[in-house]
Amino acid sequence: MKRRFLLVTLLVAMVLSLSFMPLGAHATAGKEPGTAMCMTPAKMKLKQDMRKLWVDHVGWTRSYIISAIAGLEDQKDVLDRLLKNQQDIGDAVKPFYGDAAGNKLAELLREHIQLAGGVVDAAKAGNQADLAKFNKEWFRNADDIAKFLSAANPNWSEKEQRDMLYAHLQFVTDQATARLKKDWKADILAYDKGEDHMMMYADMLSDGIIKQFPDKFK
Structure with missing residues (x-):
């Protein structure tokens, strides 16, 4: 017992x-x-900075969609701020990949925004021919970004990059489509999903950089 x-x-x-x-x-x-995983201050800063940049990307994209569809007076100023975000993202990778690579990424991202504007304008006008043309170029640009990034970092597979970028394009399309239909709940839902997705994408980029340059994050 x-x-x-x-x-x-x-x-x-x-x-x-x-x-x-x-x-x-x-x-x-x-x-x-x-x-x-040991989360050093350097790793944490990179992750926070990258998330901020890509959340700004989706946030200012949303602001532009709203301004463009409604024909608001701030459309040009919002576009200028959105394009600045693309250079900010390019500048963020320069410490790791150099000025030329950072500027190239910014250039590809500016093209991404300009093509998105063409997609929105064509959809607003109901011009199906232009919509198909800009949409095709938009996805081609995503392929170019995926190829460029995968070549820079072996931890960023081209397929994973492409899949993440394609999903981003779909969330942006869903927002624009919902606003054109005045389906505000669907618009908000698409933005929320797109923001969550972009934070995951930012983390994917940060994790790849940390793996490629471990000595910079001790």
Whole structure:
């Protein structure tokens, strides 16, 4: 009876110890020391900066769609701010890939925005021929961006880049289509999904840079 009592007491103690174990300890239990990702200040800053840039990208894209479809007076100023964001993204990768590569990325992203404007204008006008033309070029530009990025970093596969960029184009299309139909709930839903998607994309880029240049993030 005494042995049974001791065994029960031991089991209860083990359960209680696991219950009060910190969440991080549960996540790393059974793993070799050092296998958990160490989030250094440098890594955190890159992730935060990259997320800010790409959330700005979808945010100012949305502002432009609203201005363009409604014909608001701020359309040009919003477009200028959106185009600045593309240069900001290019500038953000210059410390890792150099000025020429950063400027090339900014150039490809500016083309992405200009083609998006063509898609929105054609959809607003109901010009199906122009819509098809700009849409085809828009996806071709996404292919160019995916190819450029995958060549710069072996951790960014061309297919994954292309899939993420295509999804972004679809969320932008969904927003524009919903606004043209005055379906405000669908417009808001498409933006929310697109923002979440873009934060995942920003993290994909940050993780790839950290893996490629580990010495910069110790």
